[in-house]
Amino acid sequence: CPDGWYKWMNTCYYLSATKDTRSNANNSCHGMHSHLAHIESDDENTFLTELLKSKYMTSAWIGLYKPEDLLVWYNCDLSCRRQGWTWPGNASISSKMEPKWAQDEPTGGMSCVRLENTGEWFDKQCSNRYNYICEK
Numbered sequence: 001c002p003d004g005w006y007k008w009m010n011t012c013y014y015l016s017a018t019k020d021t022r023s024n025a026n027n028s029c030h031g032m033h034s035h036l037a038h039i040e041s042d043d044e045n046t047f048l049t050e051l052l053k054s055k056y057m058t059s060a061w062i063g064l065y066k067p068e069d070l071l072v073w074y075n076c077d078l079s080c081r082r083q084g085w086t087w088p089g090n091a092s093i094s095s096k097m098e099p100k101w102a103q104d105e106p107t108g109g110m111s112c113v114r115l116e117n118t119g120e121w122f123d124k125q126c127s128n129r130y131n132y133i134c135e136k
């Protein structure tokens, strides 16, 4: 992995020191020939959670995203936990893992997702500024 990146399995991860919007975070990852984190397993989710904790960070953008026209504001039932959400490269949430949404998440109405250092996912407004995780 390049200097300043963290290796896990065959993947390299970058944890930004600065906070930015989801769109800027996405561009920044692309600029480093990577993409926002695509979490494919419980183990990967745990690795990234531990990485956040080791850097005393509370949360970071990951690559999970739901287009605005698919957002549901009300009556977000269990199907909301998977339906319409995609990772970079258009992959859906792996059937091999339970989505890591916190209780009562996703709230609905928000396209972007951050990983907390508890290992849980929260849907957030994309214009918020957080640290972010790139992977390649």
Ligand SMILES: [Ca+2]
Residues within 6 Å of the ligand: 011, 037, 038, 039, 040, 044, 135
């Ligand atoms: Ca991954």
